Amino acid sequence: MFVRRQRRGGTVAWVAAHLPLTHVATPQESEKHKAMKERIARTASQHGLQVQTEARSEDGKVITDVLVTGAGGSIGWEAQYSPVSASTVRRRSANARALNIAPLWVTGDETSALIDRVPWARVDNVPWQRIASPLTMMIRGGVRHLQIWKCTPVSERTCPEAGHACGRWHSGWFLPALCIPQERATSLDELVVTSADGEHLAVRARNRHDPKRISYLWALARDVRQWQELTGESDSPPESGPDDEPVTYAEQDLDSSCCYGDERHGTSDPRPRREMASAIGLHTFDEARDGTHRQPSRPIQLRLTxxxxxxxxxxxxxxxxxxxxxxxxxxxxxxxxxxxxxxxxxxxxxxxxx
Structure with a gap:
C-alpha cells in the first residue's frame, strides 16, 4: 500500500494506491535499456553527430544516457523501460535544462509516468533483439503535426467548441494518422537526427479545459513557429508541477475496519494510458493570416491512376x-x-x- 499525489478537481490530494512503485528492473528491461542506448548512439554517430554515452556533468549531478549534439543543440536521450516516478522525471529534466540540454525520454510503456510530463517519445514494446536490429522503429506517440482548419458545414472535422459549424478557425496538434491529409510517421532514427539538427522542436501545449494541465510533444520547427504566431505561446520555462503545488487534505474519518481476506474489497485500478489520441492544445481564433492553408509538410498519399x-x-x-x-x-x-x-x-x- 502506497500514498501518492493525484490531481482531483483542480487540486492535488494524497490518495492511497496499490502501485508497483518499488519495482526492480528485470533482466529483460535492462537489456532493452542497453539496446536502446546503443541504437541511439549508433544512429547519431552514423549521421556525423557528436555522441557521448553516460555523459556526466562536471558536478556529477546529471548523468545522461546518450548525449547527442548537433547544429540545433544538445539532446539528452533517456531510455526508460522500468517504472519511474513523476517527481524523478521532472527533477532530472530540470537538471538537464539547467545545463542547456534538451531532455528527450523514450519509452515502450504506454502507462509510463513520464508521458506528457516531459518531452517524450513512445515506441513499440518489443524485445531487445528487435531494438538492436537495423529494422525501422516507428514513433507511436510524442510526435505530432499542426492542423489548422476553418469550421464550416463541409469541414472534415467537427467543431471542437460547439459541436456544429461555428465559422471560426481552429488549430491543434494531431497524430500523423489523424491529420487531414494524412502525414507520414516519424521513425526513431529520424528523430535522433532531426532533434539534434533543430528540425524537430519540443513544445508545451496547454489543455484548453484545464490550464494547469500541460502536455509535451515534438513537432516540426515550421509547425512550432506557426503555432507560436497563432497562439502567442513562447518557449518559457516549464511551470511547476503537482509536486510543487500545495497538497489538499480531505480530512475524512479514517476507516479502521480490517478488510483482509474480503474478496469484495477491491484495490485501486492500474495506471491508465496517459497519452491521448485526440488533439492537444486546441486553439480557436476568428481570422487567419495569409498562408495559413498550406500543403502538408510530409504527405503520404499516393496519387495513382x-x-x-x-x-x-x-x-x-x-x-x-x-x-x-x-x-x-x-x-x-x-x-x-x-x-x-x-x-x-x-x-x-x-x-x-x-
Missing part, C-alpha cells in the same frame, strides 16, 4: 487495393493485407549495423 495502380500490382504481386505508401518515403509498396510491411525495403535497411 487506375492504369498505374494495375501495373504496380502486377510488379508487386498483390491486388491493386493493397497498394499503399511507405510510411517513411511515401514510395508505393504492398502496404495492406496479411503480413504486409509498413515501410519499403530500402527504408527498413537504411540503418545497417556497423
Amino acid at each position: 487506375p492504369r498505374e495502380r494495375s501495373v504496380l500490382a502486377t510488379q508487386l504481386r498483390c491486388p491493386p487495393w493493397e497498394i499503399g505508401p511507405c510510411m517513411l518515403c511515401a514510395a508505393p509498396i504492398h502496404r495492406y493485407g496479411p503480413r504486409s510491411p509498413l515501410v519499403c525495403t530500402p527504408c527498413r535497411s537504411s540503418s545497417p549495423l556497423p
Whole structure:
C-alpha cells in the first residue's frame, strides 16, 4: 500500500494506491535499456553527430544516457523501460535544462509516468533483439503535426467548441494518422537526427479545459513557429508541477475496519494510458493570416491512376487495393493485407549495423 499525489478537481490530494512503485528492473528491461542506448548512439554517430554515452556533468549531478549534439543543440536521450516516478522525471529534466540540454525520454510503456510530463517519445514494446536490429522503429506517440482548419458545414472535422459549424478557425496538434491529409510517421532514427539538427522542436501545449494541465510533444520547427504566431505561446520555462503545488487534505474519518481476506474489497485500478489520441492544445481564433492553408509538410498519399495502380500490382504481386505508401518515403509498396510491411525495403535497411 502506497500514498501518492493525484490531481482531483483542480487540486492535488494524497490518495492511497496499490502501485508497483518499488519495482526492480528485470533482466529483460535492462537489456532493452542497453539496446536502446546503443541504437541511439549508433544512429547519431552514423549521421556525423557528436555522441557521448553516460555523459556526466562536471558536478556529477546529471548523468545522461546518450548525449547527442548537433547544429540545433544538445539532446539528452533517456531510455526508460522500468517504472519511474513523476517527481524523478521532472527533477532530472530540470537538471538537464539547467545545463542547456534538451531532455528527450523514450519509452515502450504506454502507462509510463513520464508521458506528457516531459518531452517524450513512445515506441513499440518489443524485445531487445528487435531494438538492436537495423529494422525501422516507428514513433507511436510524442510526435505530432499542426492542423489548422476553418469550421464550416463541409469541414472534415467537427467543431471542437460547439459541436456544429461555428465559422471560426481552429488549430491543434494531431497524430500523423489523424491529420487531414494524412502525414507520414516519424521513425526513431529520424528523430535522433532531426532533434539534434533543430528540425524537430519540443513544445508545451496547454489543455484548453484545464490550464494547469500541460502536455509535451515534438513537432516540426515550421509547425512550432506557426503555432507560436497563432497562439502567442513562447518557449518559457516549464511551470511547476503537482509536486510543487500545495497538497489538499480531505480530512475524512479514517476507516479502521480490517478488510483482509474480503474478496469484495477491491484495490485501486492500474495506471491508465496517459497519452491521448485526440488533439492537444486546441486553439480557436476568428481570422487567419495569409498562408495559413498550406500543403502538408510530409504527405503520404499516393496519387495513382487506375492504369498505374494495375501495373504496380502486377510488379508487386498483390491486388491493386493493397497498394499503399511507405510510411517513411511515401514510395508505393504492398502496404495492406496479411503480413504486409509498413515501410519499403530500402527504408527498413537504411540503418545497417556497423
